[in-house]
Amino acid sequence: MxxxxxxxxxxxxxxxxxxxxxxxxxxxxxxLDNAATTLKPKSVIDRIRRYYEKECSNVHRGVHYLSELATKHFEATRGKVKEFINASRTEEIIFTRGTTESINIVAQSYGRKFLRKGDDILISAMEHHSNIVPWQMLCEEKGCVLKVIPINDDGELIWPEFEKLLTPKVKFVSIVYISNSLGTVNPVKKIIAAAHRLKIPVLVDGAQAVNHRAIDVQDLDCDFFAFSGHKLFGPTGVGVLYGKFDLLNSLPPVQGGGDMIASVTFEKTTYNVLPHRLEAGTPHIAGVIGLGAAIDYLNTIGxxxxxxxxxxxxxxxxxxxxxxxxxxxxxxxxxxxxxxxxxxxxxxxxxxxxxxxxxxxxxxxxxxxxxxxxxxxxxxxxxxxxxxxxxxxxxxxxxxxxxxxxxxxxx
Amino acid sequence: MSDPRADLYQEVILEHNKKPRNFKKLEGATHQAEGYNPLCGDHLTVFLKVNPQRVIEDVAFQGSGCAISKASASMMTVALKGKTVQEAEELFEQFHKLVKGDLDPEKEPNKLGRLSIFSQIWHFPARVKCASLSWHAAHGAINKQQSVSTE
CATH class of the missing domain: 3.90.1150.10 (Aspartate Aminotransferase, domain 1)
Structure with missing residues (x-):
C-alpha cells in the first residue's frame, strides 16, 4: 500500500x-552512481542487523521459535514485494540473487522447455549484458536466433523496426524497461500488448525501473519481471523474479536442493509448490528481510x-x-x-x-x-x-x- | 598540500596525451600485440621492429584510450627505441613495480628516467592498468602473444 x-x-x-x-x-x-547501486537507508541497515542479532535462524525448517520468527519475516517480505509491484499472488514472487539470476532462470527454465531450434528471441539494442548473454547461451544450446530491435540516435526503440521483427517466428521477447546507460524509458506496455497479440511471452528487465517509478505488473501485463534488491535501496545479493502464476508453475526447476522438494527418495523426487520450487537452498534471509525494510521505507515516501x-x-x-x-x-x-x-x-x-x-x-x-x-x-x-x-x-x-x-x- | 589531480595529470602526461609520439602503424614490424582493457574500453596495438642483434630499432602504437594509457604508451615508445630486447624487458619489470607502488624511483636503482612520472599512480588503483596496458602489450609482443588483456 x-x-x-x-x-x-x-x-x-x-x-x-x-x-x-x-x-x-x-x-x-x-x-551519482545510483544505477550501479543505490544507497541504503538506516532502517534497512538496522533491520538486517536485527535479524542477525535477534532472529538468526534458517527459514521453512525449524519448529523452534527463532526459525518461525525468521520464516514469518521472510515470507512477510514476499507479501510486501507482491503489493509493491502489484502482483496478483504471493506465489508469483520468487527470491533470487538479483536481476541477472532472475533472467537466467527464465532463459534456462522456460527457454529450455519451450523454445525450439529456429525460434527467434527478441531483445533490444540497449540491453544490459545480463539480458543479452543468457539468451545467447540459450541460442547456442537450442539453435534459436537472437534478434535485436534497433534504436535511433536519441536512444529510442525504432517502433516500425520492432513491428517488422515481431513475426510469428518470435517465441520470446526480453526487454529492458529503463536503460541503465541511456535512461530511456521503453514503452513496455505497448510492446507487451503487441507481443501478446501473437501469444509471445515477454520478460521485462526492471532493474533500473523499480527505484524510479511505481510498478504494476498486472497493468503492464508482463509475463516475467526481474529486479534487484540493491537497486531498490536494499542489500546486494537478493533479487526478485515475478512471473504469472500459470507460467511459473509450468517451469521446471533449474536448481535442485533443499526447500524445493516435496519428498526425496533415491528413486524419485517430487518437487515443492511455488514459490519454493524455484528457490533451492537456504536463501539470503537477511537480504530478503532487508529488502522488505527497503520497501517499507519507500512506501513512507511514495x-x-x-x-x-x-x-x-x-x-x-x-x-x-x-x-x-x-x-x-x-x-x-x-x-x-x-x-x-x-x-x-x-x-x-x-x-x-x-x-x-x-x-x-x-x-x-x-x-x-x-x-x-x-x-x-x-x-x-x-x-x-x-x-x-x-x-x-x-x-x-x-x-x-x-x-x-x-x-x-x-x- | 597539492591537488592530487595535479600529481596524476602532470603537464608531461597531458602533453603526451594531446600529441602522442610514434602514434602510427609501423610498417615492417617484426612483433606486434594488442592490449585491451575491457573494463574501460582502452584498446591499443603496439608494434616493434627488432633487428637480428635483438635491438628495438623502431616502436610505435595505435589505438584509443584514456589520457593515462595514451601518454604511457607514447612515453614507452620513446623509452624503448634503441634498447635491446633484454633492456626493454628489464624496464618492463621496473615500470610494473613502479605503478604498483613497489619501487621508489628516488631510493632504488632503476633506469626509468622520465617514466618515473607515473610513480604516483598507485594512489589511483583503478588507473594502474591504464598506465601498464601498453607495457603489457609490448611485453606480449616480444614474447609472441598476439593480445593481452589487463582485466
Whole structure:
C-alpha cells in the first residue's frame, strides 16, 4: 500500500542515509552512481542487523521459535514485494540473487522447455549484458536466433523496426524497461500488448525501473519481471523474479536442493509448490528481510513523489550539463529516467571519473555492461551520472563545476 | 598540500596525451600485440621492429584510450627505441613495480628516467592498468602473444 506522506523534503530524507554524511577526499560525498547501486537507508541497515542479532535462524525448517520468527519475516517480505509491484499472488514472487539470476532462470527454465531450434528471441539494442548473454547461451544450446530491435540516435526503440521483427517466428521477447546507460524509458506496455497479440511471452528487465517509478505488473501485463534488491535501496545479493502464476508453475526447476522438494527418495523426487520450487537452498534471509525494510521505507515516501522529484532533477541536470561547451549527452529520449550519460571530445570518461572523484563525486565511467550500445553510439565509453530521490540540484551544480575543472586541466 | 589531480595529470602526461609520439602503424614490424582493457574500453596495438642483434630499432602504437594509457604508451615508445630486447624487458619489470607502488624511483636503482612520472599512480588503483596496458602489450609482443588483456 502506498501510504506516502504528502510532503517531500529532501533535506530530511538525506538524514535517513548514513553514508551521505561521508567525506571523500575531504569533500562531502556526492553520490551519482545510483544505477550501479543505490544507497541504503538506516532502517534497512538496522533491520538486517536485527535479524542477525535477534532472529538468526534458517527459514521453512525449524519448529523452534527463532526459525518461525525468521520464516514469518521472510515470507512477510514476499507479501510486501507482491503489493509493491502489484502482483496478483504471493506465489508469483520468487527470491533470487538479483536481476541477472532472475533472467537466467527464465532463459534456462522456460527457454529450455519451450523454445525450439529456429525460434527467434527478441531483445533490444540497449540491453544490459545480463539480458543479452543468457539468451545467447540459450541460442547456442537450442539453435534459436537472437534478434535485436534497433534504436535511433536519441536512444529510442525504432517502433516500425520492432513491428517488422515481431513475426510469428518470435517465441520470446526480453526487454529492458529503463536503460541503465541511456535512461530511456521503453514503452513496455505497448510492446507487451503487441507481443501478446501473437501469444509471445515477454520478460521485462526492471532493474533500473523499480527505484524510479511505481510498478504494476498486472497493468503492464508482463509475463516475467526481474529486479534487484540493491537497486531498490536494499542489500546486494537478493533479487526478485515475478512471473504469472500459470507460467511459473509450468517451469521446471533449474536448481535442485533443499526447500524445493516435496519428498526425496533415491528413486524419485517430487518437487515443492511455488514459490519454493524455484528457490533451492537456504536463501539470503537477511537480504530478503532487508529488502522488505527497503520497501517499507519507500512506501513512507511514495514512488510518485520520488518520480516527481527525480523528473525535476533530470530536467535541471539536463539543462546544466547541456550548458557545458562541447558536452554531448548520450541518451536524449523523450521518455527518460534520471540518468545522464555524457562524453566530451578531449577527455576520456575514465579520466573524467578520476577527476570528479577528487571532488568527492561518484559517477560511473566505462561501458556500463552495454558494450553493443557503446558501439552503436561510436564511443568507447561514457561518463554517467545516475540520480536518485536523495540527490539535489546543488549536487548537479557541483558535478557541472567539477566537469569544468576537468576541462581546464585538459585544455 | 597539492591537488592530487595535479600529481596524476602532470603537464608531461597531458602533453603526451594531446600529441602522442610514434602514434602510427609501423610498417615492417617484426612483433606486434594488442592490449585491451575491457573494463574501460582502452584498446591499443603496439608494434616493434627488432633487428637480428635483438635491438628495438623502431616502436610505435595505435589505438584509443584514456589520457593515462595514451601518454604511457607514447612515453614507452620513446623509452624503448634503441634498447635491446633484454633492456626493454628489464624496464618492463621496473615500470610494473613502479605503478604498483613497489619501487621508489628516488631510493632504488632503476633506469626509468622520465617514466618515473607515473610513480604516483598507485594512489589511483583503478588507473594502474591504464598506465601498464601498453607495457603489457609490448611485453606480449616480444614474447609472441598476439593480445593481452589487463582485466
Amino acid at each position: 502506498k501510504t506516502a506522506s504528502n510532503t517531500f523534503n529532501v533535506t530530511e530524507i538525506r538524514k535517513d542515509f548514513p553514508i551521505l554524511s561521508t567525506r571523500v577526499h575531504g569533500k562531502p560525498l556526492v553520490y 514512488m510518485d513523489a520520488i518520480e516527481k522529484h527525480e523528473s525535476e532533477l533530470l530536467a535541471y541536470g539536463t539543462k546544466t550539463l547541456k550548458a557545458i561547451p562541447k558536452l554531448r549527452l548520450i541518451g536524449t529520449a523523450k521518455e527518460k529516467a534520471a540518468i545522464l550519460a555524457f562524453v566530451l571530445p578531449n577527455i576520456h570518461p575514465h579520466d573524467m571519473g578520476t577527476l570528479v572523484d577528487q571532488d568527492g563525486i561518484a559517477i560511473r565511467t566505462g561501458h556500463h555492461c552495454t558494450m553493443p550500445l557503446m558501439l552503436r553510439f561510436n564511443v568507447p565509453a561514457t561518463s554517467r551520472a545516475s540520480l536518485s530521490f536523495y540527490n539535489t540540484k546543488k549536487e548537479l551544480d557541483e558535478l557541472a563545476a567539477s566537469i569544468k575543472r576537468a576541462q581546464e586541466i585538459f585544455s
